[in-house]
Amino acid sequence: MGVFIQSSAQISIQEPLCNNYVTKPVLHDEPYVRAIECDYKAFIDPISARRMGKILKRAIAVSVTALKASNVTMPDAVITGTGLGCIENTEKFLSAMTMEGEEFLQPAFFINSTHNTISSQVAIYLKCHGYNNTYSHRGISFESALMDAFMQFETGSAASALVGGDDEMTPGYFALLDKLNYWKKSAGGPGAMAGETAVAFVLSNEVSPVELSGVEILFKPTADEMNRRLTAMCERRGISIGDIDAIFVGRSGDVDGDRIYDAFCGKFFPDREQFTWKKLFGESFTSPAMGMYVADELLRSDRKPLLKHVLVYNHFQNKDHSLILLSKC
């Protein structure tokens, strides 16, 4: 039984809830840009929205948009990956603890400071009583959610799933990471451009133009281990590594991190076409969700009609590596 991508939606530092980035990309010069918001009143009434931070509003907006674009009215599962969850409300809660001497703490900020708020709030909004989980594993949070969904399908526990990847970047967290030289200070130097991610995919076992053919997560893999897992993933789909037509690599402009992608592509795909997405969408813990979004969009379009199998490859600090295999049906 296959797992197929029915629809998707994104809110990011590109125009929201559309694919205008293909023809009219929003170009950013600054290393820190917040997401371009949509009109959330079209999705959430003000009374319901009053306790939601930006990340929850975005997660609901992309979820509803993706569901409307699919023929799935109620998913069997809602699964989300997020590196930091509702960090904006977490910061407010922690700041209040510090400023007020651990008194006068506002409950709404506390409620939204837990990571699993995202999937649960989406499910509450949708009135979905199915399987519900939120994964928070730094740079492989989205892939963990995706793998969970994949296994839900494989075991027959779900016939449809709403899978999301959501992360917000607050000024405070950006500043903290900036001290670690995480963000780009000069062209050609270390560091990446920050981004914010909110992506939702509707998956189901009904055949669609794009199949999610495999997901692999690896921790500090050797070249042999990478080769073995990549080969095994392809074989499960009935193909070989040589059948992969193009690679979507998580190059962010960070010279140190990009060397890993150079080595990977040089070893396994020296002559294959390469695509990137982080120059348009920035870096975040769940940016691989953006990579899968871009790959799915390209497979559906007629811009590259010869593409059949594409691989999305990302690594987080050269520790956590992920492979997502998509196939055109």
Next chain:
Amino acid sequence: MEQLILDLKQQIIEVLNLEDVKPEDIDENASLFGEGLGLDSIDALELIVLMEKNYGIKLRDPSQGKQIFTSVKTMAEYVAANRTK
């Protein structure tokens, strides 16, 4: 009392993040919970924090809450009679 009622309305809007609601939209005699503003139990906790933080009032008897938080006006009357700051 009028100024206190206005202050409370502004503080309620701020702590409950009631976007698009203006102080003049809130009827000081209308019910805060249920049909009026439609607040719920989590909002009640936010109002308890507001009372303590802004007016130094600690609500020790939970059963008092229902009466105190009936409306903005009853809140204002309780604040005026019990505030320590």
